[in-house]
Amino acid sequence: MTVTQEPQIRPVSGVAQRYARALYDYASEQGAISDVLRQVRGLREAIGQSADLRVFLRDARLDERRSAEVAGALMEKLGFGDALRRFVGVIASNRRLSELVSILDGVIALDATLRGEVVAEIRSTQPLTDMQRSQLQGRLAEAGYSRVSMIERTDTSLIGGMTVRVGSTLFDTSIAGRLTRLQNAMKGAA
Template identity: 45%
Template sequence: MLVASEASTIASGGGGLADRYAAALYAYADENHVLDAVVTEMENLGRLIDGSADFRRLLDSPLIDVKTATAAAQAVLQQEGFGKPVRDFVGMVSVNRRLRSLREIVAAFAALVADRRGIVTAHVVSAHPLNDVQRQQLRARLIEAGYGNVNIHEKVESDLLGGLVVRIGARLYDTSLKSRLQRLQYAMKGAA
């Protein structure tokens, strides 16, 4: 269970709601030497939320009272084999009426862990799914560009036609065929 110092961190200002909850969980897990287990379980929780429409409905429903929602969430987490720290954390989130924000909190926790461990996240959008060779080449290019430890999150958008759009923090690298055609169109309009 989170102690009063973590709860006051959540209640105090500074950062968004999800960031404050993520920071409190990180501090708790680090102090209690269960950080690696909590990181793994929070990744699993994110996959559970993304993969289960029923669980998402439970989290998003304003019609379910707090007591029932907390008990249902705890039962799901227990059945899925989550440890006590994550179950207690989700219970606290539920009691504070923040279950609707749980997915955001999971994402904020992952971002905090990546930041603390020096991992950079590259959001890659491609016209077609990348194969293993393309992933390795992309990772090598990112390392050459100075991004040492990179996590690649992929998304497919067929309207790009070809190429890639890579976002790392505030930087955007757009080599998509769609963008090249748009730039050519603007250049041709300017020449006319």
């Protein structure tokens, strides 16, 4: 495993942060923050597991009305509550569905920050199992990150393994990372 220090990359854009803050504040005012957070994590997981859903979110050809209709029907079918359904409808109407994942990540990150946790961004070739999540949280606790909120992303370009970014620290156990390090070492030996 390689640990590198890199400049902190803000995983959430300014627009996504504003939407995330709006949902978080609305849910807090309604007294439904724990319920909405559970649904946000569920939606984030559903997007991570469905290639078709990711393609739909990136499809810029749909007009606002049609994308809002499809998003609303999808949210209802997946069983999400009224607040999250309406919120995704607003995002669709504003032609921001392509940023939905960043917005959801922003809600999770905002909640973690307000609770005094550190956000860890995990990239792996396949979604993590519950056992892998538990083991990873244990390893992060050993590394000094006892209060961690994890944001998971699927990235097939890693070939295998995973990367974990906590702040400006990157833990890289991916095969792609190993190949890059090997290539750099061979360039230096030449």
